[in-house]
Amino acid sequence: MNGTRADLLTISLFARATRLSQKALRLYDSMGLLPPVFVDPQSGYRYYHMDQTETARLIGLLRQLEMPLSRIFEVLQASEIERAPLVRAYWREVEADARQKKQLVQYLSDVLEKKENHMFEIQTRQVPEAKIITIQRRVYANDLPAFISEGFGRLMDHLKAADAPFAAAPFVIYHGEVNHDSDGPVEVCIPYLGTVDPGSDMNIRIEPEHPEAYATITKAQCAFPEILKAYDAVSLWLKENGKMCSPLACREVYFENWDGAGPDDLVCDIAYPY
Known part of the structure; x- marks a missing residue:
């Protein structure tokens, strides 16, 4: 003292x-x-x-x-010179969160007012049977982007070490709702060729052949809550065309390199097996 x-x-x-x-x-x-x-x-x-x-x-x-x-x-x-930048960085996060919530309010308003969504062209395709390697985890919304990035990175490294090429585009399966209260689970998946031993928390299984309806979206449209519009559009198309969702859960198929894509580049399919 x-x-x-x-x-x-x-x-x-x-x-x-x-x-x-x-x-x-x-x-x-x-x-x-x-x-x-x-x-x-x-x-x-x-x-x-x-x-x-x-x-x-x-x-x-x-x-x-x-x-x-x-x-x-x-x-x-922090040192005195570092304090102001830390405060500004925090406020940028607050502003980004406020912008996202404003977009969510608009989305909810459109849903409640039953405004029709004609932004997306819905297509169908037959997806062949594939051998996939996966990592599944329960995650909340805040941790979802990091889990997807880390999961894909680990799976890619694992396949590269085994000299096993991709058989199709990587995808993410949502086995349950993901938000601030619900944690999925979520599964990152890569179809591959060849022989691979699973890692400690990896799983290998056969994804059966199935038809699916999908909407292709840009990198900018992958942001929450904008991405919800694509899910709604595919779900509505299935309902209007008398299609029943299959036991296979909805998924996001990432067919382009995410890091190299611009905001207006098409990078992802929002797909519902039926």
């Missing part, structure tokens, strides 16, 4: 000086964001120094932005 007890403020006085509640100060202490400079070992009373008011004010302002405490900890741990 620097200085004397007379230099310090009780938690109630420090709360008044910083306009933070005592409950908030105790939380920030437990998170390591703003620990008191001294805690009386007998009474457990917390004492703060006036020099800590600047940190307290910064925390309060960041909370006004609804920045999570874990992100605030990162800002406080």
Whole structure:
């Protein structure tokens, strides 16, 4: 402890000086964001120094932005020159999330008002039987892109090491709803030729021959919630044409290199087996 007890403020006085509640100060202490400079070992009373008011004010302002405490900890741990870029990066994420929610509101409005969707041409095809290697996992919406990217990467590396070429385009099967409350499961799949031993969490099986209806979409249209429109369009086509969905789940077939594609390039088929 620097200085004397007379230099310090009780938690109630420090709360008044910083306009933070005592409950908030105790939380920030437990998170390591703003620990008191001294805690009386007998009474457990917390004492703060006036020099800590600047940190307290910064925390309060960041909370006004609804920045999570874990992100605030990162800002406080960063050097002074790194702090402003971290705040700007966080706000870019907030704005991107707001744009996505605005698009979702428009999508929901269209659904509730039963507006017809004529954006997509629905086609059909017969998909031959294929031997596929897969990784399946339960994931929520926030973790889905990372899982798909990582899963495809691992499967591709595994097939390359076994000198087993692709037999068709990679695809993702959704065995259940994926959102903030439901976790699928989701299965990344690659059809291949040759002989491959499965990895520790990989599975090899035969995907049966089947017909499917599909809509082809651009990379930009793969973004949520825009991609939902393609799913709706294929589902509606099946209903209007008296087709029953098969036990095989809906899927996204990625026939182009994702990283090399531009936003207007066609990269994916939204497909429903029937």
